[in-house]
Amino acid sequence: MDVSSIASLSTDLAQARVGDAVGLTVLKKALDIQEQHALQLIAALPQVPSNPPHLGQNIDVRA
Template identity: 65%
Template sequence: MDVSAIASAATAMSQQRVADAAGTMVLKKALDIQAQSAAQLLEALPAPQPVAPSSKNIIDTYA
């Protein structure tokens, strides 16, 4: 292997590392945005209304 091939391989590896780091940062940002959107959706849900117990909805499990 000559020196130019080694330098070319090192440059290619360095460029790939930069590309991988950029892809990872984009993925992290996308996950953060999705987490924020999910939190906003959960906050927008109305609180459930309490249900009054009635004798019609009770199941006798001891019979």
């Protein structure tokens, strides 16, 4: 290996690392946006009305 091929390899590795870092940053940003949208959807759900107090107190064990 000569000096120019070593320098070229070093440059290629550095560019690959930068590309990986950019990819991870974009992925993290996409996950953050997805989390925000999921929280907005959950917050937009209507409240479930509670059942009357006489429901859910007895269990029918006969089949």
